[in-house]
Amino acid sequence: FEEASDGGAQPELVITTPADVYDLQSVVGEGTFSVVHKALRRSDQQTVAVKRLKRLEQAATRIRDEIGCLRALIGCPAIVQLLDCHRADDQIDIVMPYFEHADFAEALSSGLYTADHICEYTRGLFEALAHIHERGFVHRDIKPNNVLYNFEQRQTLLVDFGLVQV
Numbered sequence: 014f015e016e017a018s019d020g021g022a023q024p025e026l027v028i029t030t031p032a033d034v035y036d037l038q039s040v041v042g043e044g045t046f047s048v049v050h051k052a053l054r055r056s057d058q059q060t061v062a063v064k065r066l067k068r069l070e071q072a073a074t075r076i077r078d079e080i081g082c083l084r085a086l087i088g089c090p091a092i093v094q095l096l097d098c099h100r101a102d103d104q105i106d107i108v109m110p111y112f113e114h115a116d117f118a119e120a121l122s123s124g125l126y127t128a129d130h131i132c133e134y135t136r137g138l139f140e141a142l143a144h145i146h147e148r149g150f151v152h153r154d155i156k157p158n159n160v161l162y163n164f165e166q167r168q169t170l171l172v173d174f175g176l177v178q179v
Contacts, residue, residue, distance in 0.1 A: 034099070035063055035108070042158070046072060046175055051111055060111040061096060065104065066175075075175060076105055082150050082177045083107070091141035093172045112170045117157035125164060134162050137169020145171075151178040 035052040041062065042049035052063045066076055083095035097108035120126055126134070138160050145152055152159075153176040161170045 032101075034097075035061065035106075037063060044173070044175070046075070052108075054108075062093075062109045062111045064107040064109065066107065078177050078179050079174045080107065082145075082174050082179065083109075085148055085150070086144060089141060089144040091137040091169050091171055092144060093170055093174075109172075112161050112163065112172075114161035114163050114170070117160075117162070120162070120164070130162070130164065130167070133167045134160070134169050137162075138171065141169070141171035149179065150174075152176070153178055 034056070035054055037050040037052045039051050040048055041051050047064050047066045050063045050065065052061050053059070054061050066072070080095070080098055083093070086092050087094060093109045093112070095107065095109060099106040099108070115125065138155075142152070142155075152171065152174065154173055155171075159171065159173040161172060162168070163170075
């Protein structure tokens with residue numbers, strides 16, 4: 014809230030749009046219902062991922078479920094964390110930390126997945142699924158593009174809760 018322009022005590026709501034807060038950079042993923050951009054948060058120069066949802070009336074429930082699920086799943090290191098949400102007209106953006114990762118198909122074909130990496134990848138996936146299921150959710154879209162892996166950190170991250178079932 015900001016003070017009213019006439020100097021009175023009446024608060025005025027200032028609504029920011031994603032363009033006010035983030036500089037979108039490259040597209041890092043695209044699906045039927047969304048486009049994911051690598052972006053820079055202006056306030057602190059943090060690199061983030063901005064998932065821009067294609068707002069369709071029939072998708073309203075799915076969008077609500079995805080955001081609600083991400084809010085409920087905060088705290089598991091193997092699940093993408095929700096940082097922020099923005100809505101401008103019919104555009105909805107979900108903001109998450111950017112996770113540096115290898116392309117699954119390229120890493121697999123080049124032999125990067127050692128037995129230890131496969132164990133870490135699988136352990137992280139199972140940890141995420143256990144966390145989700147304990148809270149009454151079903152992801153419904155487990156596939157290589159939604160299970161990210163960082164070889165240097167040996168960390169798995171489950172993303173894309175657009176088809177989540179509550």
